[in-house]
Amino acid sequence: xxxxxxxxxxxxxxxxxxxxxxxxxxxxxxxxxxxxxxxxxxxxxxxxxxxxxxxxxxxxxxxxxxxxxxxxxxxxxxxxxxxxxxxxxxxxxxxxxxxxxxxxxxxxxxxxx
Amino acid sequence: xxxxxxxxxxxxxxxxxxxxxxxxxxxxxxxxxxxxxxxxxxxxxxxxxxxxxxxxxxxxxxxxxxxxxxxxxxxxxxxxxxxxxxxxxxxxxxxxxxxxxxxxxxxxxxxx
Numbered sequence: 541x542x543x544x545x546x547x548x549x550x551x552x553x554x555x556x557x558x559x560x561x562x563x564x565x566x567x568x569x570x571x572x573x574x575x576x577x578x579x580x581x582x583x584x585x586x587x588x589x590x591x592x593x594x595x596x597x598x599x600x601x602x603x604x605x606x607x608x609x610x611x612x613x614x615x616x617x618x619x620x621x622x623x624x625x626x627x628x629x630x631x632x633x634x635x636x637x638x639x640x641x642x643x644x645x646x647x648x649x650x651x652x653x
Numbered sequence: 654x655x656x657x658x659x660x661x662x663x664x665x666x667x668x669x670x671x672x673x674x675x676x677x678x679x680x681x682x683x684x685x686x687x688x689x690x691x692x693x694x695x696x697x698x699x700x701x702x703x704x705x706x707x708x709x710x711x712x713x714x715x716x717x718x719x720x721x722x723x724x725x726x727x728x729x730x731x732x733x734x735x736x737x738x739x740x741x742x743x744x745x746x747x748x749x750x751x752x753x754x755x756x757x758x759x760x761x762x763x764x765x
Contacts (some may be wrong), residue, residue: 544695573752583741585696585756631695635752639684639703640711643695 542567543632546644553622554652560607561617561647563632572636574608579646580628585590588630591615619649627651655679656724659744659757666734668762674729674760678743679713685727686754687711687719689740696743703749734764 543566549594553559565574576588591599591608598606603623607616618624657704678685683704688696688711698711702721716738719728727746731738741761744752 575753584757585743585745585754587753587755590751590753639701639709640675640698641686641696641752641754642698645693645695 542569542634542642544632544642544644546630546632546647547561548645548647550648550650552650552652553565553619555622555624557622558618558620559622559649561619561630561649563615563617563644565613565615565632565634565642567613567634567636569636572634575633575641576604576606576615576617576632577625577631577643578628579631580625589617598648607645622651624651625653630642657744657746657755657757659742659760661760662758664763666731666762667737668734668764671730671732672734672762673740674731674744676727676729676757676760677725678727678744678746678755679725680746680748681724681756682746682755683724683749684754685721686745687717687727687729687742687747689713689738690743690759691740696733699729699742702731716758731762736764739764746752 578586603620621650629646633641657678686701687699700719702708744757747754
């Protein structure tokens with residue numbers, strides 16, 4: 541079974557600085573999708589970014605980018621120019637050949653003014 | 654466009670009571686999911702459906718039942734509520750091509 545590990549329960553960053561959240565996963569599949577979701581205090585789960593495993597190019601969405609290392613099974617999220625509104629729980633998720641998403645336990649990001 | 658809606662937002666149940674959490678999506682998504690999120694944890698899959706009339710168990714199905722009679726609706730039924738079912742429940746839907754899941758706002762359930 542696939543597993544997703546987020547080794548940083550909590551992270552903090554100064555406003556306008558850059559922070560990287562780590563995620564590793566375990567799978568024997570070669571074709572899969574990876575996602576980062578943001579969960580602010582409102583509890584709403586918001587998709588931040590997605591990466592298809594067959595694409596070598598790292599996904600980017602405005603201030604959010606990923607470092608996808610397929611051989612190392614690593615999928616980190618970089619947030620540039622951090623803003624107060626970025627404060628949230630961030631969840632890494634994996635989707636392989638089944639219809640299911642497997643989530644990590646999350647990283648709580650605090651943004652300090 | 655409402656997306657994924659869930660009702661109720663909050664509910665307190667007594668041990669042994671039953672209830673149904675409602676979930677509706679208006680995006681014509683084939684796939685729908687129910688998750689629970691315990692404090693400080695990620696989401697765990699309870700049940701999912703790949704289309705009307707088709708459901709399957711996820712990681713933590715015990716104590717729950719689902720049905721999928723239409724594309725839009727995917728209700729989750731709790732029978733004989735137990736304190737261990739105190740959690741936040743999320744419904745989600747997705748298309749089979751992109752796999753991006755769109756989540757509802759969640760239902761906070763307390764069983765006492």
